[in-house]
Amino acid sequence: MYRSIAEVPYDQRSIVTVGTFDGVHRGHRAIIDRMHAVARSRHARTVVVTFEPHPRLVLQRSTQQPIGLLTTLAEKYALLQLLGVDVLVVIPFTFEFSQTPAEEFVRSVLVEKIGLMHIVIGYDHSFGKDRQGNQALLEKLGAELGFSVESVPPVYLDSGEPISSTKIRGALQRGDLATANAMLGYTYSVEGIVVQGDGRGRRLGYPTANIELLDPHKLLPGSGVYCVSAPIDGRIVQG
Incomplete structure (x- = not known):
């Protein structure tokens, strides 16, 4: 586990995903499974980029109820290890970092520091300042910078209910x-x-x-x- 981008060894054959991964639930596992499949076919490493503390703990208003975490950082790390992730990068999340434009994050962190070859994201993934980063932006930058992009569809329970960290929190609270x-x-x-x-x-x-x-x-x-x-x-x- 790397607690700073500066510590991460560069490797241009990096299959990357980015997110909070709170709970490392079945939806997250579908993303990681897909990363492993691509990594095997391209002889590449898998890299999960996450944030500590949870962004909502930094950005939520004082009038809002604090978010309850499904996994601590130690629990998240242990679960990702069990799933065989090669590299976990933990970026310290601050208000200043939250102001980083999505394009700058992709260029300066994912491409220049990590070595992004292919990125796998959830179907509704967004990132960067004002959550302006999305699949369309990634595909545009990928065409310019030489990496590929794919999204993974949602995972559902047998009942048809989509799986998400928010829904898991709600179930626990009930x-x-x-x-x-x-x-x-x-x-x-x-x-x-x-x-x-x-x-x-x-x-x-x-x-x-x-x-x-x-x-x-x-x-x-x-x-x-x-x-x-x-x-x-x-x-x-x-x-």
Whole structure:
């Protein structure tokens, strides 16, 4: 994982995608699967470019409710490793960076620093200042700079509902873990440190573990009682 564009080794055979990839859900996996297919045919590497913190944490108004994250950076990195991504580039996201025009980002970062050969994007992808970058701009720049572009269609549940990070957050907030997990393609989890509570559960005969999240922006499911499992000291504990 590279935390700065300056650290990334240049390789002109780079198959690239760009996005927040919050959740690394089944829609994201379709993009990565396509990247791998192209990389194999062109003997190239796969590169995921993402941002930290999540852009909405930087750009949202103070009156807006903070976004809940499906994955911390560490979780995102682990999931992308499992999917076999060769290179993860994490760009520090600031307000100043958000003012970068889309064309400048493509030229100065993707082409000049990384070595863009082919870019794979989601069907509704946009980027750059005022989200002016899109497939049409990429195709225009690709014709000039020598890279190719393709978009991946949406992925749907069997019910016909399209998969997205926004819909997964909504399902979690409703306590609908079944839908959230179906969209993610894995079981949603949270990670934290056990801390001292008020001891109410113990007094009632139902001792509980109070968890302090490692990332305060991590999204918790809606209020309710859930069946859980937790790895503790090398064993799985049910709760």
